[in-house]
Amino acid sequence: MKDDQRLRVRLGDRLTEAGCLRTAPWRAAVEAIPRHEFLRGGFFEQVEEASPTAWRPVLPNGGGRWLERCYADESLVTQVAGTVVPGDLRGEIMRAPTSSSTMPSLVVRMLEELQVEDGHRVLEIGTGYSTALLCHRLGDGSVVSAEVDREVSGRAAASLSICGYRPNLVVGDGLAGHEEAAPYDRVIATCGILTVPESWIAQTKPGGIVLAMVGGWLYASELVRLTVHGDGTASGRFLGGQISFMLARPHLPPPLGLLPDFGSGEERLTALGPDLLTADWTTRFVAQLAAPRAQHISLTSEGRTHQVLIDVEAGAWTVLTEVDKGWRVRQGGPVRLWDAVEDHVARWRTDGAPGLERFEISVTPDGGQAIRWPGAPRRAPG
Structure with missing residues (x-):
């Protein structure tokens, strides 16, 4: 057995033991898809004790460290500052991450929570390793994946091709969905959002599911699963776990600009x-x-x-x-x-400080969003 095959099996074992990987079809996908092909350009690791936060590249060099890290259960930063990739740099960089390969346990947990069935068509927001897993499970003709960054999409397309898959890849704002190929049975987003876009609801069949990470600018977020209804609304529950993604670029906070006069008020x-x-x-x-x-x-x-x-x-x-x-x-x-x-x-x-797994979320066709907990008023701000 090749090293990467051995590592894929070991990863599947770890994710199964952790309870993230629960069904045979997704276990088969994890063991089949070489995650390292999506990290051929390397990744960034955080420099310990650096302040402000600094990153340095880890590149394929024939040694085992890069390959082992590719199959660790950790998110790996693949781009910083919007354009810089590991191969561009020698040394360190102190800029914010803008793209990453999500930790496998979160990827497979979300795919399991998506509740796909044979024959389902899926719209995915964010293209990469998870796209290959979806293609293995459903067939690449059933997968549409939207990615806002043309360079990220291009690298992912090359990796998917190496894996033998050619899904419908769209370069553009995934928050708008992809109406041309709608309707979908499932929508899944691998970026954080402030509010669920009405386009995702409109492009999903009644009875279909939208799975996304909803949060805000205080950087607490949660995974939510919504069921779309025939009247164009959607509702669902929080799934818990205290996990987060990088926010979708249109949902990033604005610059603070000139601060107000804090002596007033x-x-x-x-x-x-x-x-x-x-x-x-x-x-x-x-x-x-x-x-x-x-x-x-x-x-x-x-x-x-x-x-x-x-x-x-x-x-x-x-x-x-x-x-x-x-x-x-x-x-x-x-x-x-x-x-x-x-x-x-x-x-x-x-109301008893209920946990987030008891919170409910609802979305209306005009993009209105309400989040409430048991006992809260029918419409809580959100």
Whole structure:
């Protein structure tokens, strides 16, 4: 048995033991698809203890380290700064990742949760290793995969061809779906989103499933599975797991620009401090529902650290500063962000602080989205 075949079998064993890989067809796909073919250009690894975060390339060089890492259960960064790939660099780079090969356990968990059956047609948002797994399971004629980055799509197409697959690959904004080949039985996205696009719902057959990672700019996200209904709406549940993807590029937060005058606005004491913004995943997700377009930053002034929420589009802001007996909050703009966060978190706690696996999500044909927990008002912000 070749080294990569042995590694594929070992990966299948690990994913099965972890409970991510549950059915024989997906186990066969994992053992058949060479993940390393999608990483021929290498990947970036994070430089330990570097501040700010730095990345260095790991390239195929005939040694075993690269190949072993290709079959580790970890996400591997394949692009930074929108254009830089591992082969472009000698040394280190301090820029943000913009594309990656998702950890196999998450890939197969999502594919299992998609509940595909023979004969289903699938629209996938984001092209790569998962596309090959779908092709193996359903046949490449049943797979449409949309990728916004032309270079990423081109490299994935070459890797898919090596694996023997030629699905319908679309270069463009996957948030718009691909109406030309609709309707689909299943839609799956391997990028994070703020709201479920109405195009995905419209292009899915009634009774079909949309599976995606919904989150926000406080970077707490969850996997959701929605069933599409005959009236053009969709509804479903959160699947839990505290996992995340890079956000779809159109859903990335805007630049902060010129900061507002934090000396203006209204000031009061607050019992809830900014630990809500960095606390456990569920609390942060609930806070994020109350201020879905707000970004969190820390500022130091006159020896004191201030925690800031800014909603650039709304022109609203909150500054939290620690005082002797708690926290002082100052708010400005057309809405009071911290009032909304306090109220939302308080109501969630009053309702027993249910876990995210009990949350529900609904989407309307006009793109409206509501997320609620048991006991919450029928329409919670989201």
